Amino acid sequence: MxxxxxxxxxGGGGENAGAYLRSxxxxxxxxxxxxxxxxxGAHFYAPELQAARHNGGVRISGRKSFVTSGGHAGIYLVLVQSATGEGLDCYAIQGDAEGIRFDGAWxxxxxxxxxxxxxxxxDVEVADAARIGEAGAGAGLVFSVVAPFFLVGLAAVNVGIAAAALKSAIDHAANRRYGDGSSLAEVQMIQHLIADMDIAVRSARLLVREAAALGDAGDEGALVPIMEAKVCATQTAAAVTQQALEVCGGQGYTPALPIERHLRxxxxxxxxAxxxxxxxxxxxxxxxGLPVP
Ligand SMILES: Cc1cc2nc3c(=O)[nH]c(=O)nc-3n(C[C@H](O)[C@H](O)[C@H](O)COP(=O)(O)OP(=O)(O)OC[C@H]3O[C@@H](n4cnc5c(N)ncnc54)[C@H](O)[C@@H]3O)c2cc1C
Structure with missing residues (x-):
């Protein structure tokens, strides 16, 4: 985030952008x-909250949900319907602004x-200088910057989770010994699971790298590969962590190994979203060939 x-x-710029970026x-x-x-809900790009003109800036009231690092972060990008009713605006609001409160625990x-x-x-008062991007241009910002960066980043995180689970599973299979001295890695079913996991992780990583490279190059066709990379990487992480649990058996189900954490x-x-x-x-x-969204 x-x-x-x-x-x-x-990407959006704005009067205070330089200062925000430095901090x-x-x-x-x-x-x-x-x-x-x-x-x-899942339609995060269509907020109901609306800014209202106030004191030469805007005033915002309402509730946002699932704010990662809520209460710990210093800058919150808040997406709202613009005060004019034309388009969306994204404001950078300081965590210590008057009228801000965090509710609940994760x-x-x-x-x-x-x-x-x-x-x-x-009634949080926000100056126009805190707006990121042109007035009413929030939706463009969401689809051209927020979504692609978030999707590639989350995809990479999920490849990392899958790769970590694979490594733990291989280490466990190689080191777990039975009474007759044989290792878990000598069991053919375990070998097949490890092979399937490695193929899946490698495939997802390649898809994410390709999507990131297309995004970096500003390729017009980058959107589909970027969306596919997130779906593939998150599905891969869910499947591979389950396979890692099957490799590690009962020990994988306990905190003795990191598999259960990766799985969650x-x-x-x-x-x-x-x-x-x-x-x-x-x-x-x-x-x-239909318009998105
Ligand atoms: C760990 C975590 C961190 C998060 N961090 C942030 C954050 O920092 N900032 C932030 O703004 N949000 C954050 N979110 C919120 C997240 O991005 C989603 O907006 C939120 O999880 C949607 O949840 P919901 O239960 O309201 O979804 P709902 O809208 O109730 O959807 C429920 C299910 O139905 C599906 N669904 C609904 N409509 C459609 C449709 N038209 N087509 C296909 N499927 C559909 C959804 O895909 C979902 O699987 C976070 C969520 C999680 C779990």
Missing amino acids: HSVTAATIA LASGELVGTLAFSERGT EGLGMAGNSSVALELS DARAGAVM PTNGVLRSWIGKALA
Whole structure:
């Protein structure tokens, strides 16, 4: 989220963009996205919250959900309907701004360090200088910067989770000895599982690298490969962590090995927006020549 925040500010620009980027790059402030709302769920790009003109700037009230690093981050990119009713605006709001409150504690299945909590905004006053990008241009920013950077980043994280589970499974299979001195790795079913996992991880990694390279090059056809890379990498992480559990057996089900943590962490990617359900629709639409979203 921190990297996507920086990419969004760099891509959109704005009066305060340089100062925000310096504090994000130095590590002085952590950045995050406050896009999701209970009322729109997976459709994070269609917020119900609306800014209202106030004191030469805007005033924002309402509730954002699932804000990663909520309460820990210093800069929150808040997506709202613009005060004019024309398009969306994205504002960078400081974590210590008056009227900001964080609600709840993170109790997710995995991603224990994520701290996704609700962000409550009560008449938060925001200067126009805090807007990222041109007035009303928020949707363009979401689809041209936020989504591609987030999708490639999350895909890479999931390849990493799958690769870590594969490595742990191989180490365990090689080192686990039975009474007769043979190792778990000598069991053919285990060899097949390891082979399948390695093929899956390598394939997903190649897809993510290709998507990242196309995105970096500004290729017009990058969107479909980027969306496919996220779906593939998150599905791979879910499947490979399950296979790693099967390789490691009962020991993999306990905290003695990191497999159970990887397995829980790998469940988040599919439901993080753009969710895999939504992405599969968008990929199908794009390939059939229909407008996305
Ligand atoms: C660990 C974690 C961290 C997160 N961090 C952030 C963050 O930092 N900032 C932020 O803004 N949000 C964040 N989110 C929120 C996330 O991006 C989603 O917006 C949120 O998970 C949607 O949840 P929901 O239950 O409201 O989905 P719902 O809208 O209720 O959807 C439920 C299911 O139905 C599917 N679905 C719904 N509509 C469609 C459709 N039209 N086509 C196909 N499938 C559909 C969805 O894919 C999903 O699987 C985070 C979520 C998680 C789990």
